[in-house]
Amino acid sequence: MKRDIEKIASRAYDVVIIGGGIYGAWALWDATLRGLSALLIDKSDFGGATSSNSLKIIHGGLRYLQHLDIKRMRESIHERKVLMSIAPQFVHPLPCVMPTYGHGIKGKEVMGMAMLMNDIIGFDRNKGCDPQKKLPAGKAISKDELLKILPGLDETNLTGGAIWYDCQVYNSERLLISVIKSAVKKGASAANYAQVTEFITTKDKVVGVKIRDELTGKQFEIRSKIVLNTSGPWINNMLGQLNGHQPAEKFQLSKAMNLVVNKRITQTHAAGIPSKFEFKDSDAVINKGSRLLFFTPWRDYTLIGTTHVPFPGDPNDFAITEDDVTTFLDEFNQAYPAMAVKREEVVYYYGGLLPMDDTGERASEHDVKLTKHYKLLDHQAENGLDGLVSVLGVKYTTARDVATKAVNILMKKLNRQGKTETENTVISGGEIPDFESYLQDENKKRPWGLNADIIEHLILNFGKDYPEVLEFLSENEQWKEKVVSDSDVLFAEIVHGIRDEMAVRLVDVVKRRTELGSGGYPGDTAAKNCADLMANELGWDEEKKQTELEFLQRSYLTAK
CATH class of the missing domain: 3.30.9.10 (D-Amino Acid Oxidase, subunit A, domain 2)
Structure with a gap:
């Protein structure tokens, strides 16, 4: 999974998906499996906003009993089972x-x-x-x-x-990244740090988006037959760009x-x-x-x-x-x-x-009364603008199912046939029918002499894809060492995040490509060790490295 905005901007797509949170990730996977050419873009890093706010619980909807909402319970119970399976x-x-x-x-x-x-x-x-x-x-x-x-x-x-x-969910950030990787492996495109600056319209139809590469400042136009807006809390901001076609009511x-x-x-x-x-x-x-x-x-x-x-x-x-x-x-x-x-x-x-x-x-x-039900907006029906569908999600657990319903709308508008396959298709690294047996078998192999704790850590974060991380040890065996002694994260995971998962900032690696800092600031030693390796991989000078370290530290602080 490589970041190459010039390449992805050189072609047109069936669908461009705006917003790389959990809803956008599942929509990309679903659309790709149904044969649509799909592109996912996010103005920051994948999963770096609302999708990162989680109690890590995939719930079966017990709370809905007090509303006697059996339908929502069944949906949640079903999605919980699906997620354990895929x-x-x-x-x-x-x-x-x-x-x-x-x-x-x-x-x-x-x-x-x-x-x-x-x-x-x-x-x-x-x-x-x-x-x-x-x-x-x-x-x-x-x-x-x-x-x-x-x-x-x-x-x-x-x-x-x-x-x-x-x-x-042991690692909700890596689950999201793995969903996106699954789609990319099947031919989808994706890019983080790509800001949508404008919708491209002809008469009363959206035909693409203009984007700005947040790393280089370069701007591009990307054409598509339809746009799916999964920008989450930025939905009002995105729809505010629709001159003359904004919805009458803003979301609270x-x-x-x-x-x-x-x-x-x-x-x-x-x-x-x-x-x-x-x-x-x-x-x-x-x-x-x-x-x-x-x-x-x-x-x-x-x-x-x-x-x-x-x-x-x-x-x-x-x-x-x-x-x-x-x-x-x-x-x-x-x-x-x-x-x-x-x-x-x-x-x-x-x-x-x-x-x-x-x-x-x-x-x-x-x-505060939270919105209990997701919303799917076909803007042609809502305000006369074709070529745009928006999703407003409310739950992490049911994001896959809502994404499926959103892609159903896309398929109908594009006059395409095909049902969802995400319910029965494992995501990348998920080809594990018996988790305990797989864990035991891999521990017996002891690849590269790694101990059982490290093997379990790798499987919990990468599943059956963990050998892809260890492939980098053939280039440098020292990368099998821990980044810091009180964590099981290996230097090889940092390299893997940079080369294969579009990690371009220190915070991407520390918070979302590894578990190193997803529970709190990992300490100056761990941060510096990661920054040194990223500087070597990405060609950072000392000033850039210091900027990244300071940004990482600030991301753990509360505002005044």
Whole structure:
């Protein structure tokens, strides 16, 4: 997967996709498998914006029970199973727990019934799956069992808990990159750091885009039969470029944030506990009066989420502030004082912008009402402009399915035949029908004398493609060394990211091509070691290298 904007701009496409987040990535893969010539472009790096804001959970929609939204539950359960099947290197089962209180709607009896309903609605969740991906039935547990998982939890009216199973993504950034690589291997084109500056139109039809290479400043025109806009929170900005064809209503956005804590609050289970702050969901059939704070063990960290506040500004000005972090941290600590987190233990945060339905009737900033359903806009029907379709997504879990529906629209408008194949086609590196057996077999091989921990690390990040990383050791065996002693990331992964995955900035490698800095700043030594290798590969001088180091460091800081 090479970055060559002059080459990709030299031809026309069936579809140009704007926005390299998870929705754009799945759309590229789907369109390519259906035989469309497709190009994906992003103004920054792939997955560098809203798609990076995640609790890493692929959920089966248990929360939708309170809305009696069985359709959304089935969609989420189906997508969870699909992702375990087509991306087995990344998606793995995760036990979850929730405390029960009293004998009302928060009680063990009601939650026990909810677990039963969840299992009935997800009756086919284990059909034909890898044994490692099997999701056990949910169950109610005693108060003593609950306190072993969540020690020190307030015992007032505590009656026990409920356990169910969802999934966790080991590395959501690499999952996204792997989807794009899958499409490129099948003939698609892609380029990061390519800013759309203007739609090309003739009369009432979009026929392409003008782009600027953000690395060189060069500008290009790219023609296409249709354009798919998956720009996420930049949707208003993009549609604002449609002179005379802008939608009448702008989409409202909320700021979402998850915290990364440098310790395990729970060892095995993700957990949802009630916030002390009141929350009203006007769409819920069963309204519990408070929102859940969810925290999950991930690698050596705990992820805590998710907070939402209205965001009325321009997405280009989005930032997580110190006040955002401390306010949310205070909310969590009030909910679980026995496991209170200190500010210095919060080593990073994930932030992004999500669509919300703003009625102006919020009792407090905690009453943000997120948009519950995705939107697909055919602009010919919406405002008389042919050749443009926009997607507004709301969930990471169901992004593949929404992308499929978007490509269905493209196929119809292009008078092309063909159904989606992404549901049954593994992504690059995912040809692993039995994950545990594959892991054991590869550990026995010990390629290049690497130990079992390194082999497992490589498989969790690259799946069956991990030998592609090790191929670089034939050029320089020293690249099998760790970048820094307290991480399993190898120098070979840095080279692989640069040469084969379009990593052009230090932050691309540290945060998105490897797991080195996806949980927090990896330290000056690791950053410098990466920068030295990138400087050698890309021809950076000392000034450029220092600029990249400073930019990386700033990316981990909150705004004032």
